[in-house]
Amino acid sequence: MFKVFFSLFSPNCVTPNQTMNAAKLGAVLEGNDEIEPQQAVGHDNGNSYHDEHIARLKAEAEAQDCANRLRVAQEQLAEYAQQKEEDCNVLVQEADKLQEALARLSQRPGSTAAEFEEVAQQFTVLREKLADAATEARAFAAQQANDLASLKRSSAQADLQQDTDMKRARDGAVEEAEQDGQEDEEDTEEPMRGPISSQPEGQPSTSFAERARFIPVRLSHDERKMLRLLESALNVSEYTDKVDILTWRSKNQRVHAQIRDLCAILSGLMVAADYKKGQELIRDRNFADNAEFFQNIFELGRRYKILNPEKMRSEYGKLVYMLMDSAEPAIQELLEFRCVRQLKTVYRFLEERGGLALLDDPLMQTATAEIVAGSRPRHEVQRDIKIKEKAREALSRRYRSGALSEEDILQCIYSISDNNSYLLFNRDPIDRFIHYFHKYFKHDSHEPGYSLGIQGGRDGARLTHNHERQYHYVLQSLTLWREISTEMFKLWYLAESDMLREGNNYRLCDTGQGLNRVQAAPQVGRAMQQILSRVQSRIGSWVGSSVVHLGDHNVPNALMFIDKYTQVPRILNPVVAVLEELPRLYADPNLRGYIDATFGGVEQCRKSILVDFCRHAFDGSGADNFFDAGSCIDGRLTSAWNWCSKIEKKPFYHVFKLAGWVGFDGEVKS
Structure with missing residues (x-):
């Protein structure tokens, strides 16, 4: 039709x-x-003009892409230099402690002074070398930080974010692009602008x-x-x-x-x-x-x-x-009209009808809570359902008015319940995976054969981490994904605000993954920096790069950013489902024999899956070069997708199939 x-x-x-x-x-x-x-x-100037026009477009796109790659490389190099400086300082401190211990040991009875003096000299030489290395690393880090600051200033002056497609006239001249600072100014006619939040900046x-x-x-x-x-x-x-x-x-x-x-x-x-x-x-x-x-x-x-x-x-x-x-x-x-209007949110809906007091009612927690059956008896689940229904009825009667009917109130409650359902199926798998991670791994030790250490160039890895470093790298990546999933509705709202904002033009560019619209996303970028800062302050130290790709050839626009992080539960949900399904598979005598013969039991099978995932889903692989994957924020997710694409070659592939796995883009059968 x-x-x-x-x-x-x-x-x-x-x-x-x-x-x-x-x-x-x-x-x-x-x-x-x-x-x-x-x-x-x-009149048209013929095919020669057309070819020249296309060549100019490609040249400008390639120049922009090279500039972005240079900026990312400079940022990662600066972070690498800073990390090396910290490592050298730690080694110097360890050498000082060893020298003090040696001095105490030399004072014990029965020790030969000449022997300890010789060893002390060796430690002194070692400390001097480490001190020199720390000085060089400190100077190198300072130089890279200065180069990075200079690169950012020159990039801003060159205005590399100008739109080369939408502002081009027929003769090929390019109009002046908007200044970078204008992207942050308020637009009084902006239809997508949301309510002003009283929440402290950077807090969830x-x-x-x-x-x-x-x-x-x-x-x-x-x-x-x-x-x-x-x-x-x-x-x-x-x-x-x-x-x-x-x-x-x-x-x-x-x-x-x-x-x-x-x-x-x-x-x-x-x-x-x-x-x-x-x-x-x-x-x-x-x-x-x-x-x-x-x-x-x-x-x-x-x-x-x-x-x-x-x-x-x-x-x-x-x-x-x-x-x-x-x-x-x-x-x-x-x-003669705008196709875009403000998104209809629960807050705005209640604000227009004078019903914001509903959101502060203590019963809202009960009325919107998710009821998970699990292994609980049926009567307990039914009891929770009745309590939830009574809370909804009480709220709808308490806050109804001439402008806000009971149906409107229930619709708002159902909407918040939908958000809780989203968190249950998208954030909770990350929590369960973190639970398994803490259960089977420790940062300071590991069982023989279950080390998380990876080495660049081996098994497709691009990073080199020992067990402790990879442990923290995986944990902070999972924690970051959890925070992004928690704030996904906010990020989605901001993403649409960036994409649909008047004056935020885009340019068509071949990013290596097809022709995409490359567009700046300042609001999403600021929100991601707040989330990243919150995770870093919670964890303490940070392993790897903290570069967030947004508006470049890796993540062209805010839509690609949203699509990228909505894939996280599609990756972790099947893995967690297989881990939880293993005890039920083991109850079958025939499958028990297969699991025992291949892995040595349920626990060993779980650890084999977790070790392989934590190694190679976070090894910097999945791209043609280090700058497109590596240890940057988005590269971690790229590595995880790369692991998913190779699941058929894993020794536990048949366990996934037996557990009901049908694909990382589908559903897990129960």
Whole structure:
């Protein structure tokens, strides 16, 4: 049905007849590239100009990519130098302690003074060498820190984040890009700006009032009907395939394709929802009259995706990229309305109706708590369910008003419960894995054959860590993933704010993983730095690089960042499920014989899985070079995916299959 809708709305059907903007829109839809008179372009200069234009685009993209790689390499080298300085200082301190112990030992009766004097001289020489090494390491670290500061200043002055695609005229001249500082300024007309949080900067959202600022409201029954309509329209759309290509000869052609496909989607949605209004829209092409309908249907699609990350995996990307294009001033002027509206969150919903007191009620904890059956008796589970239902009824009666009905209150409670469900299935697997990690490993010792140490160049590893260093490296990575999962709704909210903010342009670039939209994400970047700082202060020392890739060839934009970290539970959930399923498999006599013969028992099998995962899912592998994987924040997740891709070659692969594992992108059967 939707294919018919899209075929009806070709550019030849457009006859704008109301305003000047409508006339411009009609000209674009009919194939005329002239959006404004000053954008008129002369005759084409032939294939030579086109080839030169494409070559220039590729050269600029490669230059930007090389600059990003240089910056990342400089940051990692500076961190490496700092780590070496700390290691040398520790060695000097150890040498001092040994020298003091030797002096005490020389004073004991029965010792030969000449012998101890000779050994003391050797220790003195050793200490001097270590002191020289520490001095050199300190100077090297200071030099690298200065070079890094100079590189950042020169990069800011060069304004390497300028948009080379969206601001290019027909003759190839590039307009001046926005200054980096402008990205942090407040936009008084920003439709995505959220409420001001009273939570201290860098602290996680713990209260319901703070969490509710970023929790979307659950969709109603009528909204779910519109959602199915939106999903169907996006499913048949080829928006990104048509728009995100590098063969455009001018900005006008690209804008023409964007508006044409955007109008086709809008018209198809309107006809499918209301045939009469849809016919009027086709005849008059006045999209502004239906602005509220389009804003609502796009907003509910975004809301549903945040609450259900495993849904709309391809449709959501088309939706966000289309809304990114709709925020461009040229397109927004022609459409005469904004396609983007503020996300409907629980906090904003209650604030508009004077019901914020609901979030501070002590019963909210009981009304939204997750009930996990586990091995508990059925009557205990039923008792908890009844207590939860009574708490919901009490809250709905206590806070109902003329502006806030009982159904509205229940919808808000259900929305917060959805967030708790998300944490149960996305954060709790990380907690369970950390539990197994602490159970089977210690930082200062290990059983024979179960060392976590890795060596670069062996078994695909790019890092070299001894057991203690790898122990801390794995633990801090898991802790970081846990904090990101806890703050995922907030990060998602900020990611959409960055992507859909007016003036935050992007550039198309071949990142080595296909053609992607490279766009800055300042709000997500600041939030990630706060999370990283919180984890570092909690753990104490930090192993590896602390570089967060965002807006470069590794993580092109905020959407890729969100998609990357929603994969964490897909990696850890199957591993934890297999570890918990092993005792039940062992109860079968035939499987018991296989497990005993291959691994030596359940505990040994668990340790074999955990050792291999903690070694090679955190070994810096998974990319063509060190800077794209290594020990940086995003490289840790890249290594984990690389481990998943090689599961078939592991000795415990058959144990995974017996435990019901079907894939890291699927579900685990119970």
